[in-house]
Amino acid sequence: MHLNLNAHEVFEFTVSNHTFVVTMSVILQWVIVAVIIVSVPLLTRNLSKIPSKKQTVIEGVVNLFNGLVCSNLGNEYKKRFVPFIGTLGIFIVMMNITGLFGFAPSTKDINVTLTLALIAAFVINANSIANNGLGGYLHGYLKPFPFMLPMNIIEKLTIPLSLCLRLFINMLVGVVFMELIYIAMGHFAFILPIPLHFFFDLFVAVIQTYVFIILTIIFTKTAVEE
Amino acid sequence: MDSTGLIAVGAGIAALGVVGGAIGIGMIGSKAVEAVARQPEAKGDITSTMIIGIAFAEVTSLYALIVSILLIFM
Numbered sequence: 133m134h135l136n137l138n139a140h141e142v143f144e145f146t147v148s149n150h151t152f153v154v155t156m157s158v159i160l161q162w163v164i165v166a167v168i169i170v171s172v173p174l175l176t177r178n179l180s181k182i183p184s185k186k187q188t189v190i191e192g193v194v195n196l197f198n199g200l201v202c203s204n205l206g207n208e209y210k211k212r213f214v215p216f217i218g219t220l221g222i223f224i225v226m227m228n229i230t231g232l233f234g235f236a237p238s239t240k241d242i243n244v245t246l247t248l249a250l251i252a253a254f255v256i257n258a259n260s261i262a263n264n265g266l267g268g269y270l271h272g273y274l275k276p277f278p279f280m281l282p283m284n285i286i287e288k289l290t291i292p293l294s295l296c297l298r299l300f301i302n303m304l305v306g307v308v309f310m311e312l313i314y315i316a317m318g319h320f321a322f323i324l325p326i327p328l329h330f331f332f333d334l335f336v337a338v339i340q341t342y343v344f345i346i347l348t349i350i351f352t353k354t355a356v357e358e
Numbered sequence: 359m360d361s362t363g364l365i366a367v368g369a370g371i372a373a374l375g376v377v378g379g380a381i382g383i384g385m386i387g388s389k390a391v392e393a394v395a396r397q398p399e400a401k402g403d404i405t406s407t408m409i410i411g412i413a414f415a416e417v418t419s420l421y422a423l424i425v426s427i428l429l430i431f432m
Contacts, residue, residue, distance in 0.1 A: 137431050294417050301420040304427070343413040350410065 135311055137304070139241050157241040164226050164238075197221065204349045213352075216255065221345045224248065228303060228337030231310070232329065237337070239303045242296070249296035252348045256291070260355040272358035291351055295344060302340050306332035365429055372426040379419025386411045 139155040146152070175190055183191060197218040202210055227238045239245050261269045273284045310332060314321055390408040394401050 135431075137427075297420060297424065298413065298417045301424055305423070308427075339409070343409065346406070346410060347413065 135308065135315075137308075139243075155241065156236070157238040157244055160230060160235055160238040161227065161244070164223065164230075167226070168222070194218070200346065201349060204346070205353055213349075217345055217349065220248070220252070220348070221341055224299075224344060225338060225341040228341060229333060231306065231333035231337075236307050237303050237333075239299055240307045242300050245296045245300040245303075246292075248299070248344075249292040252295060252344075252351075253288075253292035256348065256351050256355050257288070259352055260358070263356050264358075272355075275358050295347060299340055299344055302336055306336055369426045369429040372422055372429060375422025375425075376419040378422075379416050382415035382418075383412050386415060 139157060141153050141155050142159060144151055144153050175186065178184075179187060194214075197214050198210065201213050201217055205213065224239070227244070229237075231237050239248075257269075260272070264272065273281055275284070310325065310328060313325055313328060317324065386408060390404055390411075393404050
């Protein structure tokens with residue numbers, strides 16, 4: 133097969149006896165972080181009470197995340213959770229859309245999605261400990277019946293696993309499909325790739341981001357109520 | 359002995375597992391459409407719930423697909 137699913141390594145650097153390999157996914161993430169850091173002060177420069185057109189769009193985006201968090205978790209979570217969920221959502225959706233610009237999306241690398249899922253799982257468990265205390269959190273493992281302890285442990289482990297694999301496989305299937313189409317059509321790739329790019333790089337990207345965020349919110353809610 | 363043939367057969371049989379997810383997603387979709395037909399003003403809530411249900415039903419068929427991909431590429 134001509135397809136290469138391994139990460140494309142760009143350069144290495146050694147810091148005090150450890151070698152760090154920088155892959156293309158990491159470089160794309162750096163570019164996205166630079167874009168976000170440069171564009172946020174530019175977009176929020178002159179905020180006024182009577183909103184201009186640009187400010188209306190930005191307020192719409194913020195209200196979207198506010199609505200998602202508050203309608204599922206309640207209003208007291210607004211200050212702590214909306215920045216986290218908003219940043220996670222914008223970061224993931226910008227990573228998934230880079231297929232439109234010619235680069236393979238950074239989330240086709242399982243290391244990237246595993247890190248995102250571990251961050252989300254850490255926040256879910258830490259929020260549960262912060263609300264119920266360490267004793268309450270450990271007591272929650274025995275909650276319905278004490279013999280359901282193995283099932284509760286497995287549930288805590290499969291939450292980050294399923295978040296990781298869902299995002300990773302959806303993006304990987306899109307990349308493999310588009311590469312196969314381009315290999316098969318060769319120099320004649322004119323009209324057929326356009327609706328496929330629209331489906332994979334816009335529709336699947338946005339829906340998978342929405343699913344990741346709303347599942348993080350729902351798992352937080354069920355972990356607190358135990 | 360070269361095992362490329364057996365790998366191909368294994369990958370093909372593993373990919374048959376995605377049919378469970380397709381049936382599950384179809385049932386979720388049909389129940390959601392029925393629910394909207396009974397009460398059209400709850401459409402936003404029903405749509406969000408349907409998307410979450412589809413995400414859970416789809417991930418098990420993606421587990422079958424990852425087995426198939428691992429067989430071919432490793």
